[in-house]
Amino acid sequence: MTGQEEPSSFRLAYVPGVMPTKWVRIWNERLPDVPLTLVQVPAAEAFGLLRGGGADVGLVRLPVDDPDLSAIPLYVETTVVVVPKDHVAAAVEEVSPEDLADEIVLHPLDDTLDWERPPGLPAMERPATTADAIELVAAGVGLLVVPQSLARLHHRKDLTYRTLRDAPESRVALSWPQAEPTPDLVEEFIGIVRGRTVNSTRGRAQTPPQPKAGAKAKASDKAKRPERSTGGRPAAKGGAKGAKGVKRGAKPGKPRRRS
Incomplete structure (x- = not known):
């Protein structure tokens, strides 16, 4: 910094x-x-x-x-309505605010949705928290409209939720x-x-690019490698001739007779 x-x-x-x-x-x-x-x-x-x-x-x-x-x-976030598993709304994939017109819909004090007018019928009292409202839904007091993440957070085996279309979103x-x-x-x-990569120009530290080995470096590495021999021994000096100047593969002649 x-x-x-x-x-x-x-x-x-x-x-x-x-x-x-x-x-x-x-x-x-x-x-x-x-x-x-x-x-x-x-x-x-x-x-x-x-x-x-x-x-x-x-x-x-x-x-x-x-x-x-x-x-x-x-x-x-997707907006959903939390209902008991045996509620009629559990039989469909999504509902509308009009479908909740005759239902008591709880409106907790910590509600995160910007309602002009919440759907359904209001409860006699507003629950203090979303967690309290979930307990009331489980008790059969009413339904609850929340962002999907909150429905998942307060998941219960006896409750489920369905997408509520045409509703405010969080x-x-x-x-x-x-x-x-x-x-x-x-x-x-x-x-x-925002999904910037680690090498973004606005990142805290960038990884420097690694230099590629050039042709000269490759040639230098090749020159340093030991030369292979065909038979496990170094070749004799003198090219195709042996150490005494005799061609390889030539048979030695018979020694001359002395007179």
């Missing part, structure tokens, strides 16, 4: 239902020397945590109306406190969630 010491760890806050596993894995591969600490926080408290410096970045749900925070949208975003310039590690995490 230019002009500053890098922190000993990096803190990532995330709201219920959001799964940061993939990005945490990539972070640990690219920056093994900077531990990443996960901080789970209720959706309503996420922005205050970031403002107060309790986390470096956060995976939150839009909208981010705080002028002190920056944000980039990441993805949109949008997940990455948010962080505004600063000039943006801290290097924050830039690193932004790059990870």
Whole structure:
């Protein structure tokens, strides 16, 4: 980090239902020397945590109306209705808000969907949390409309969920406190969630390209290799002739008789 010491760890806050596993894995591969600490926080408290410096970045749900925070949208979640397994809605793949007109639909205080008017009939009281609302659905008190990630988070064997079409959707975003310039590690995490490769020009460290061996280097390596011999022994000097100047393969003549 230019002009500053890098922190000993990096803190990532995330709201219920959001799964940061993939990005945490990539972070640990690219920056093994900077531990990443996960901080789970209720959706309503996420922005205050970031403002107060309790986390470096956060995976939150839009909208981010705080002028002190920056944000980039990441993805949109499917909206579903949670019902008992024996409910009539469990027999179809998706339902519409009109299908819920005669049903009691719970609207918890921590609801993450921006309803102009929630579907169905309102309950006498609003549950405090989504977890409380799930328990009421299991008790047969009413139904619950939530992002699919929350339905998975609060999964129960006696409940199921179906896609609710024509309904508001939850949008997940990455948010962080505004600063000039943006801290290097924050830039690193932004790059990870945006899919930048490790060699991106905005990355923290780039892998230098490895030089290719040229023709001269290859020739030099070849010259250094030991010369092969055909019979396991070095060839005799003198080319095709033997050590005494006799051609190979020639038969020796008979010795002359002395008179």
